[in-house]
Amino acid sequence: xxxxxxxxxxxxxxxxxxxxxxxxxxxxxxxxxxxxxxxxxxxxxxxxxxxxxxxxxxxxxxxxxxxxxxxxxxxxxxxxxxxxxxxxxxxxxxxxxxxxxxxxxxxxxxxxxxxxxxxxxxxxxxxxxxxxxxxxxxxxxxxxxxxxxxxxxxxxxxxxxxxxxxxxxxxxxxxxxxxxxxxxxxxxxxxxxxxxxxxxxxxxxxxxxxxxxxxxxxxxxxxxxxxxxxxxxxxxxxxxxxxxxxxxxxxxxxxxxxxxxxxxxxxxxxxxxxxxxxxxxxxxxxxxxxxxxxxxxxxxxxxxxxxxxxxxxxxxxxxxxxxxxxxxxxxxxxxxxxx
Ligand SMILES: NC(=O)c1ccc[n+]([C@@H]2O[C@H](COP(=O)([O-])OP(=O)(O)OC[C@H]3O[C@@H](n4cnc5c(N)ncnc54)[C@H](OP(=O)(O)O)[C@@H]3O)[C@@H](O)[C@H]2O)c1
Numbered sequence: 001x002x003x004x005x006x007x008x009x010x011x012x013x014x015x016x017x018x019x020x021x022x023x024x025x026x027x028x029x030x031x032x033x034x035x036x037x038x039x040x041x042x043x044x045x046x047x048x049x050x051x052x053x054x055x056x057x058x059x060x061x062x063x064x065x066x067x068x069x070x071x072x073x074x075x076x077x078x079x080x081x082x083x084x085x086x087x088x089x090x091x092x093x094x095x096x097x098x099x100x101x102x103x104x105x106x107x108x109x110x111x112x113x114x115x116x117x118x119x120x121x122x123x124x125x126x127x128x129x130x131x132x133x134x135x136x137x138x139x140x141x142x143x144x145x146x147x148x149x150x151x152x153x154x155x156x157x158x159x160x161x162x163x164x165x166x167x168x169x170x171x172x173x174x175x176x177x178x179x180x181x182x183x184x185x186x187x188x189x190x191x192x193x194x195x196x197x198x199x200x201x202x203x204x205x206x207x208x209x210x211x212x213x214x215x216x217x218x219x220x221x222x223x224x225x226x227x228x229x230x231x232x233x234x235x236x237x238x239x240x241x242x243x244x245x246x247x248x249x250x251x252x253x254x255x256x257x258x259x260x261x262x263x264x265x266x267x268x269x270x271x272x273x274x275x276x277x278x279x280x281x282x283x284x285x286x287x288x289x290x291x292x293x294x295x296x297x298x299x300x301x302x303x304x305x306x307x308x309x310x311x312x313x314x315x316x317x318x319x320x321x322x323x324x325x326x327x328x329x330x331x332x333x334x335x336x337x338x339x
Contacts, residue, residue: 004040004081006031010106011314013070016059018252020050021318023057024072032110034084041096041111043076044122046104047132047160048317048333050324051251058252063280064101073104073317075131076337077122087113095122097130099286105317107338117290125297125304128160128332131279131286133293133304135245136165138285139277140221144243148173150218151237153209155228156248157194158185160332163305164293165221166194171301177217179205179228185330192303200228209235216240216270224249233266233274240272305331312336 007028017023034040052061052074059066080094090113097117103109119126140146152169156162157178169176170193178194180186186197198208209217209231216237222229225247232242250256267273296302307329311320313336320333 004031005108008107009314011072011317013057013066013068013072015068016057016066018054018058020053020057020321024318026314027069029106031108034082034087034110036084036086037113038084038110039080039087039090039113039116040082041076041078041098041109042081043078043104043107043109043337044339045077045124045127046073046317046335046337047075047127048311048320048324048335049074050321050333051246051248053321054252054325071102071106073106074101075099075127076104076109077119077124077127077130078109078338079122081108089113090116095119095126097122097126097290099131105314105335105337107314117294119294120298124306124332124334126294127334128304128306129164129293129297129302130290132160132332133164133302134286134289135277135279136161136221137168137289137293138279138282139243139245140165140168140219141289142282142285143275143277144219144221144241146172146174146219151175151177151213151215152219152221153177153179153217153232154221155179155224155232157197158188158305158330159223160305160307160329161223161245162221163188163192163331164302167192167302169219169221170194171296174219177209177213179224181327188305188330192305205231206234219243221245223247226250233263236266236270236272238270238272240270242272242274244274244276307331307333309333310336 013023014025055061077097152174154165158180177196178189189197218237220232220242223246226249
Protein backbone atom coordinates (compact mmCIF):
# COMPACT_ATOMS: atom_id res chain seq x y z
CA UNK A 1 0.00 0.00 0.00
CA UNK A 2 1.44 3.45 -0.92
CA UNK A 3 2.37 5.91 1.81
CA UNK A 4 -0.50 8.30 2.34
CA UNK A 5 0.23 12.00 1.80
CA UNK A 6 -0.42 15.02 4.04
CA UNK A 7 -1.80 16.92 1.06
CA UNK A 8 -3.04 16.05 -2.42
CA UNK A 9 -3.95 17.92 -5.59
CA UNK A 10 -7.31 18.59 -7.22
CA UNK A 11 -8.81 20.75 -9.97
CA UNK A 12 -11.24 23.52 -8.99
CA UNK A 13 -13.20 26.25 -10.71
CA UNK A 14 -11.66 29.42 -9.30
CA UNK A 15 -13.59 31.84 -11.52
CA UNK A 16 -16.66 31.53 -13.78
CA UNK A 17 -15.26 32.65 -17.13
CA UNK A 18 -17.43 30.34 -19.25
CA UNK A 19 -14.32 28.58 -20.54
CA UNK A 20 -12.82 25.47 -18.94
CA UNK A 21 -9.14 26.40 -19.29
CA UNK A 22 -9.42 29.87 -17.82
CA UNK A 23 -12.00 28.96 -15.17
CA UNK A 24 -9.99 26.17 -13.58
CA UNK A 25 -6.71 25.70 -11.72
CA UNK A 26 -4.95 22.99 -9.76
CA UNK A 27 -4.84 23.48 -6.02
CA UNK A 28 -3.94 21.42 -2.95
CA UNK A 29 -6.09 20.09 -0.17
CA UNK A 30 -5.11 18.68 3.23
CA UNK A 31 -5.65 14.97 3.82
CA UNK A 32 -8.75 14.06 5.87
CA UNK A 33 -9.04 10.66 7.56
CA UNK A 34 -12.21 8.72 6.70
CA UNK A 35 -15.03 8.92 9.26
CA UNK A 36 -17.61 6.22 10.08
CA UNK A 37 -19.02 4.68 6.91
CA UNK A 38 -16.36 6.31 4.74
CA UNK A 39 -13.28 5.28 2.79
CA UNK A 40 -10.53 7.20 1.02
CA UNK A 41 -9.94 6.30 -2.63
CA UNK A 42 -6.88 7.02 -4.72
CA UNK A 43 -8.26 7.98 -8.13
CA UNK A 44 -6.41 6.28 -10.98
CA UNK A 45 -8.52 7.47 -13.93
CA UNK A 46 -11.21 10.12 -14.36
CA UNK A 47 -13.71 10.49 -17.20
CA UNK A 48 -13.91 13.76 -19.11
CA UNK A 49 -17.39 15.26 -19.53
CA UNK A 50 -16.55 18.30 -21.61
CA UNK A 51 -20.07 19.61 -22.10
CA UNK A 52 -21.11 19.23 -18.49
CA UNK A 53 -17.82 20.81 -17.36
CA UNK A 54 -18.17 23.77 -19.68
CA UNK A 55 -21.71 24.24 -18.44
CA UNK A 56 -20.35 24.28 -14.87
CA UNK A 57 -17.88 26.99 -15.92
CA UNK A 58 -20.87 28.97 -17.26
CA UNK A 59 -22.99 28.08 -14.18
CA UNK A 60 -25.75 26.78 -16.47
CA UNK A 61 -26.39 23.37 -14.91
CA UNK A 62 -29.95 23.74 -13.65
CA UNK A 63 -29.48 21.71 -10.45
CA UNK A 64 -26.08 23.10 -9.37
CA UNK A 65 -25.17 26.57 -8.11
CA UNK A 66 -21.45 26.97 -8.75
CA UNK A 67 -19.72 29.17 -6.18
CA UNK A 68 -15.91 29.14 -6.64
CA UNK A 69 -13.78 27.49 -5.44
CA UNK A 70 -15.77 24.52 -6.76
CA UNK A 71 -14.53 20.92 -6.97
CA UNK A 72 -14.90 19.29 -10.39
CA UNK A 73 -15.05 15.88 -12.05
CA UNK A 74 -17.83 13.34 -11.77
CA UNK A 75 -16.61 9.82 -12.40
CA UNK A 76 -13.43 8.01 -11.50
CA UNK A 77 -12.04 4.55 -10.87
CA UNK A 78 -9.41 3.81 -8.28
CA UNK A 79 -8.48 1.82 -5.19
CA UNK A 80 -9.37 2.09 -1.54
CA UNK A 81 -6.37 3.28 0.49
CA UNK A 82 -7.93 3.99 3.90
CA UNK A 83 -11.03 2.70 5.68
CA UNK A 84 -13.09 4.48 8.33
CA UNK A 85 -14.40 3.02 11.58
CA UNK A 86 -17.28 0.52 11.33
CA UNK A 87 -16.86 -0.15 7.59
CA UNK A 88 -17.25 -3.84 6.74
CA UNK A 89 -17.05 -5.68 3.43
CA UNK A 90 -14.32 -3.43 2.01
CA UNK A 91 -10.56 -3.77 2.21
CA UNK A 92 -7.61 -1.59 1.30
CA UNK A 93 -6.66 -2.30 -2.30
CA UNK A 94 -10.25 -3.00 -3.44
CA UNK A 95 -11.04 -1.53 -6.87
CA UNK A 96 -14.03 0.81 -7.03
CA UNK A 97 -15.87 3.13 -9.40
CA UNK A 98 -17.53 6.29 -8.10
CA UNK A 99 -19.93 8.83 -9.57
CA UNK A 100 -20.35 12.06 -7.64
CA UNK A 101 -19.92 15.66 -8.69
CA UNK A 102 -16.68 17.03 -7.23
CA UNK A 103 -15.00 13.66 -6.72
CA UNK A 104 -13.36 12.98 -10.10
CA UNK A 105 -10.65 15.54 -10.90
CA UNK A 106 -8.57 14.94 -7.78
CA UNK A 107 -5.88 12.54 -6.62
CA UNK A 108 -7.79 11.29 -3.55
CA UNK A 109 -11.43 11.41 -2.56
CA UNK A 110 -13.41 10.70 0.58
CA UNK A 111 -16.44 8.56 -0.28
CA UNK A 112 -19.46 7.10 1.52
CA UNK A 113 -19.37 3.30 1.17
CA UNK A 114 -22.98 3.06 -0.01
CA UNK A 115 -22.00 5.07 -3.11
CA UNK A 116 -19.22 2.67 -4.19
CA UNK A 117 -19.51 0.34 -7.18
CA UNK A 118 -17.31 -2.72 -6.75
CA UNK A 119 -15.34 -3.49 -9.93
CA UNK A 120 -12.70 -6.09 -10.80
CA UNK A 121 -10.06 -3.57 -11.79
CA UNK A 122 -9.84 0.26 -12.02
CA UNK A 123 -9.43 0.51 -15.81
CA UNK A 124 -10.49 3.12 -18.39
CA UNK A 125 -12.94 0.56 -19.81
CA UNK A 126 -14.75 0.14 -16.50
CA UNK A 127 -14.71 3.92 -16.10
CA UNK A 128 -16.46 4.25 -19.46
CA UNK A 129 -19.24 1.94 -18.35
CA UNK A 130 -19.75 3.61 -14.95
CA UNK A 131 -21.51 5.96 -15.40
CA UNK A 132 -21.48 6.87 -19.14
CA UNK A 133 -22.52 3.40 -20.29
CA UNK A 134 -25.12 3.24 -17.53
CA UNK A 135 -26.61 6.52 -18.78
CA UNK A 136 -26.82 5.18 -22.33
CA UNK A 137 -28.43 1.97 -21.18
CA UNK A 138 -31.00 3.68 -18.94
CA UNK A 139 -31.80 6.27 -21.58
CA UNK A 140 -32.29 3.69 -24.29
CA UNK A 141 -34.08 0.97 -22.31
CA UNK A 142 -36.12 2.88 -19.74
CA UNK A 143 -36.79 6.21 -21.43
CA UNK A 144 -36.71 5.02 -25.05
CA UNK A 145 -38.50 1.75 -24.21
CA UNK A 146 -36.10 -0.29 -26.31
CA UNK A 147 -37.68 -3.45 -27.69
CA UNK A 148 -36.26 -5.96 -30.12
CA UNK A 149 -36.75 -5.91 -33.86
CA UNK A 150 -37.07 -2.16 -34.28
CA UNK A 151 -35.06 0.45 -36.19
CA UNK A 152 -32.92 2.52 -33.82
CA UNK A 153 -30.96 5.63 -34.87
CA UNK A 154 -28.15 7.05 -32.72
CA UNK A 155 -26.26 10.34 -33.15
CA UNK A 156 -22.60 10.84 -32.03
CA UNK A 157 -22.65 7.05 -32.29
CA UNK A 158 -18.86 6.65 -31.97
CA UNK A 159 -18.69 8.87 -28.88
CA UNK A 160 -18.28 7.85 -25.25
CA UNK A 161 -22.03 7.51 -24.77
CA UNK A 162 -23.02 6.62 -28.33
CA UNK A 163 -20.83 3.56 -28.86
CA UNK A 164 -22.45 1.89 -25.85
CA UNK A 165 -25.95 2.88 -27.00
CA UNK A 166 -25.48 1.28 -30.44
CA UNK A 167 -24.27 -1.97 -28.88
CA UNK A 168 -27.13 -2.17 -26.37
CA UNK A 169 -29.53 -1.66 -29.28
CA UNK A 170 -27.78 -4.40 -31.29
CA UNK A 171 -27.89 -6.81 -28.34
CA UNK A 172 -31.67 -6.27 -28.19
CA UNK A 173 -31.97 -7.31 -31.85
CA UNK A 174 -32.48 -3.86 -33.37
CA UNK A 175 -31.50 -2.62 -36.81
CA UNK A 176 -29.10 0.18 -35.88
CA UNK A 177 -28.32 3.38 -37.78
CA UNK A 178 -25.24 5.17 -36.43
CA UNK A 179 -24.32 8.77 -37.24
CA UNK A 180 -20.82 10.17 -37.18
CA UNK A 181 -18.81 13.00 -38.74
CA UNK A 182 -15.70 11.13 -39.88
CA UNK A 183 -14.71 8.09 -41.97
CA UNK A 184 -12.41 6.74 -39.25
CA UNK A 185 -15.24 6.72 -36.74
CA UNK A 186 -17.52 5.21 -39.41
CA UNK A 187 -15.15 2.24 -39.66
CA UNK A 188 -15.20 1.86 -35.89
CA UNK A 189 -18.98 1.82 -35.92
CA UNK A 190 -19.03 -0.93 -38.56
CA UNK A 191 -16.71 -2.97 -36.35
CA UNK A 192 -19.29 -2.65 -33.55
CA UNK A 193 -21.98 -4.15 -35.81
CA UNK A 194 -23.84 -0.95 -36.73
CA UNK A 195 -26.03 -1.84 -39.73
CA UNK A 196 -26.09 1.54 -41.51
CA UNK A 197 -23.41 4.07 -40.75
CA UNK A 198 -24.16 7.60 -41.94
CA UNK A 199 -21.34 10.12 -42.16
CA UNK A 200 -23.48 13.25 -42.03
CA UNK A 201 -20.67 15.30 -43.59
CA UNK A 202 -20.48 13.22 -46.78
CA UNK A 203 -24.09 11.99 -47.01
CA UNK A 204 -27.38 13.83 -46.73
CA UNK A 205 -29.02 12.50 -43.56
CA UNK A 206 -32.57 13.41 -44.58
CA UNK A 207 -32.18 11.84 -48.01
CA UNK A 208 -30.79 8.61 -46.57
CA UNK A 209 -33.59 8.34 -44.02
CA UNK A 210 -36.31 9.12 -46.58
CA UNK A 211 -35.04 6.72 -49.23
CA UNK A 212 -33.80 3.82 -47.09
CA UNK A 213 -36.20 4.04 -44.14
CA UNK A 214 -39.59 5.11 -45.58
CA UNK A 215 -41.42 3.47 -42.62
CA UNK A 216 -39.43 5.73 -40.28
CA UNK A 217 -37.32 5.31 -37.14
CA UNK A 218 -38.86 3.52 -34.16
CA UNK A 219 -36.40 4.81 -31.59
CA UNK A 220 -34.05 7.76 -32.10
CA UNK A 221 -31.40 8.50 -29.49
CA UNK A 222 -29.98 11.98 -29.93
CA UNK A 223 -27.30 13.85 -28.02
CA UNK A 224 -26.27 16.29 -30.79
CA UNK A 225 -29.43 18.36 -31.37
CA UNK A 226 -29.83 20.98 -34.11
CA UNK A 227 -30.46 19.65 -37.62
CA UNK A 228 -29.91 16.05 -36.54
CA UNK A 229 -32.68 16.36 -33.95
CA UNK A 230 -34.96 17.93 -36.60
CA UNK A 231 -34.24 15.12 -39.08
CA UNK A 232 -34.96 12.45 -36.44
CA UNK A 233 -38.20 14.19 -35.43
CA UNK A 234 -39.40 14.44 -39.03
CA UNK A 235 -38.62 10.77 -39.69
CA UNK A 236 -40.18 9.03 -36.70
CA UNK A 237 -42.22 5.91 -37.44
CA UNK A 238 -45.70 5.19 -36.09
CA UNK A 239 -45.32 5.03 -32.27
CA UNK A 240 -41.74 6.27 -32.68
CA UNK A 241 -39.83 7.61 -29.66
CA UNK A 242 -37.18 10.31 -29.79
CA UNK A 243 -34.94 10.54 -26.73
CA UNK A 244 -33.19 13.86 -26.07
CA UNK A 245 -29.96 12.92 -24.30
CA UNK A 246 -28.07 16.16 -24.86
CA UNK A 247 -27.50 18.85 -27.50
CA UNK A 248 -23.77 18.97 -28.08
CA UNK A 249 -24.02 21.04 -31.26
CA UNK A 250 -25.50 24.16 -29.66
CA UNK A 251 -25.39 23.76 -25.85
CA UNK A 252 -23.30 26.93 -25.46
CA UNK A 253 -25.00 28.95 -28.20
CA UNK A 254 -27.86 31.42 -27.83
CA UNK A 255 -31.22 29.63 -28.02
CA UNK A 256 -32.37 29.41 -31.63
CA UNK A 257 -36.00 30.37 -32.35
CA UNK A 258 -37.46 28.65 -35.41
CA UNK A 259 -40.73 29.31 -37.20
CA UNK A 260 -42.20 25.82 -37.53
CA UNK A 261 -45.44 23.94 -36.85
CA UNK A 262 -46.27 23.12 -33.25
CA UNK A 263 -44.69 19.81 -32.25
CA UNK A 264 -48.05 17.98 -31.93
CA UNK A 265 -48.46 18.31 -35.70
CA UNK A 266 -45.48 15.97 -35.99
CA UNK A 267 -46.43 13.58 -33.23
CA UNK A 268 -50.18 13.17 -32.81
CA UNK A 269 -51.17 11.15 -35.87
CA UNK A 270 -48.16 8.90 -35.44
CA UNK A 271 -48.75 8.46 -31.70
CA UNK A 272 -45.07 9.33 -31.52
CA UNK A 273 -43.31 11.05 -28.64
CA UNK A 274 -40.26 13.05 -27.63
CA UNK A 275 -38.78 12.30 -24.21
CA UNK A 276 -35.88 13.99 -22.45
CA UNK A 277 -33.38 12.02 -20.41
CA UNK A 278 -30.95 13.50 -17.91
CA UNK A 279 -29.32 10.77 -15.81
CA UNK A 280 -29.45 12.51 -12.43
CA UNK A 281 -33.27 12.50 -12.62
CA UNK A 282 -33.35 8.68 -12.65
CA UNK A 283 -31.17 7.45 -9.74
CA UNK A 284 -33.48 4.47 -9.13
CA UNK A 285 -32.09 2.62 -12.17
CA UNK A 286 -28.40 3.15 -11.40
CA UNK A 287 -27.47 0.10 -9.27
CA UNK A 288 -29.31 -2.50 -11.33
CA UNK A 289 -28.00 -1.08 -14.60
CA UNK A 290 -24.42 -0.90 -13.26
CA UNK A 291 -24.55 -4.60 -12.41
CA UNK A 292 -26.07 -5.54 -15.78
CA UNK A 293 -23.67 -3.49 -17.91
CA UNK A 294 -20.59 -4.74 -16.04
CA UNK A 295 -21.86 -8.33 -16.42
CA UNK A 296 -22.22 -7.80 -20.19
CA UNK A 297 -18.68 -6.43 -20.36
CA UNK A 298 -17.12 -9.17 -18.23
CA UNK A 299 -18.96 -11.76 -20.36
CA UNK A 300 -17.30 -10.28 -23.46
CA UNK A 301 -20.60 -9.11 -25.00
CA UNK A 302 -19.84 -5.39 -24.96
CA UNK A 303 -16.79 -3.68 -26.47
CA UNK A 304 -15.60 -0.51 -24.80
CA UNK A 305 -13.94 2.18 -26.92
CA UNK A 306 -11.51 4.35 -25.02
CA UNK A 307 -10.04 7.17 -27.09
CA UNK A 308 -6.32 6.37 -27.52
CA UNK A 309 -5.05 9.96 -27.07
CA UNK A 310 -3.20 10.01 -23.73
CA UNK A 311 -4.06 12.72 -21.21
CA UNK A 312 -1.95 12.39 -18.07
CA UNK A 313 -2.40 14.55 -14.98
CA UNK A 314 -4.80 17.23 -13.75
CA UNK A 315 -3.09 19.86 -15.96
CA UNK A 316 -4.18 17.97 -19.11
CA UNK A 317 -7.93 17.97 -18.38
CA UNK A 318 -8.42 21.26 -20.23
CA UNK A 319 -6.75 19.68 -23.30
CA UNK A 320 -9.02 16.63 -23.02
CA UNK A 321 -12.06 18.86 -22.76
CA UNK A 322 -11.13 20.92 -25.83
CA UNK A 323 -10.40 17.72 -27.76
CA UNK A 324 -13.99 16.51 -27.18
CA UNK A 325 -15.51 19.92 -27.94
CA UNK A 326 -13.68 19.89 -31.30
CA UNK A 327 -15.43 16.56 -32.07
CA UNK A 328 -12.09 14.77 -32.43
CA UNK A 329 -12.66 11.90 -30.02
CA UNK A 330 -13.70 8.33 -30.78
CA UNK A 331 -15.00 6.61 -27.66
CA UNK A 332 -14.63 7.84 -24.10
CA UNK A 333 -11.95 10.38 -23.25
CA UNK A 334 -10.21 9.54 -19.98
CA UNK A 335 -7.49 11.19 -17.91
CA UNK A 336 -4.82 9.29 -15.98
CA UNK A 337 -4.86 10.97 -12.57
CA UNK A 338 -2.31 9.02 -10.51
CA UNK A 339 0.15 6.24 -11.20
N1 LIG B 1 -28.50 12.42 -20.78
C1 LIG B 1 -27.53 12.10 -19.96
O1 LIG B 1 -27.74 11.73 -18.83
C2 LIG B 1 -26.12 12.21 -20.48
C3 LIG B 1 -25.07 11.49 -19.90
C4 LIG B 1 -23.79 11.60 -20.46
C5 LIG B 1 -23.60 12.45 -21.55
N2 LIG B 1 -24.67 13.14 -22.04
C6 LIG B 1 -24.53 14.02 -23.22
O2 LIG B 1 -24.26 13.19 -24.31
C7 LIG B 1 -23.47 13.88 -25.24
C8 LIG B 1 -22.27 13.06 -25.55
O3 LIG B 1 -21.38 13.08 -24.45
P1 LIG B 1 -19.99 12.33 -24.50
O4 LIG B 1 -19.21 12.77 -23.31
O5 LIG B 1 -20.21 10.88 -24.73
O6 LIG B 1 -19.30 13.01 -25.75
P2 LIG B 1 -18.98 12.34 -27.12
O7 LIG B 1 -20.24 11.89 -27.77
O8 LIG B 1 -17.88 11.34 -26.90
O9 LIG B 1 -18.32 13.54 -27.93
C9 LIG B 1 -19.08 14.45 -28.61
C10 LIG B 1 -19.27 14.00 -30.08
O10 LIG B 1 -20.37 14.71 -30.60
C11 LIG B 1 -20.24 14.77 -31.99
N3 LIG B 1 -20.64 16.09 -32.47
C12 LIG B 1 -21.65 16.33 -33.32
N4 LIG B 1 -21.79 17.63 -33.53
C13 LIG B 1 -20.82 18.24 -32.81
C14 LIG B 1 -20.43 19.59 -32.62
N5 LIG B 1 -21.09 20.60 -33.22
N6 LIG B 1 -19.38 19.85 -31.81
C15 LIG B 1 -18.72 18.87 -31.18
N7 LIG B 1 -19.05 17.57 -31.31
C16 LIG B 1 -20.08 17.27 -32.13
C17 LIG B 1 -18.78 14.43 -32.35
O11 LIG B 1 -18.81 13.13 -32.95
P3 LIG B 1 -19.10 12.98 -34.53
O12 LIG B 1 -18.03 13.79 -35.23
O13 LIG B 1 -18.93 11.52 -34.76
O14 LIG B 1 -20.48 13.48 -34.79
C18 LIG B 1 -18.11 14.35 -30.99
O15 LIG B 1 -17.07 13.40 -30.96
C19 LIG B 1 -23.19 15.25 -24.63
O16 LIG B 1 -24.13 16.18 -25.13
C20 LIG B 1 -23.41 15.01 -23.16
O17 LIG B 1 -23.77 16.18 -22.48
C21 LIG B 1 -25.90 13.03 -21.55
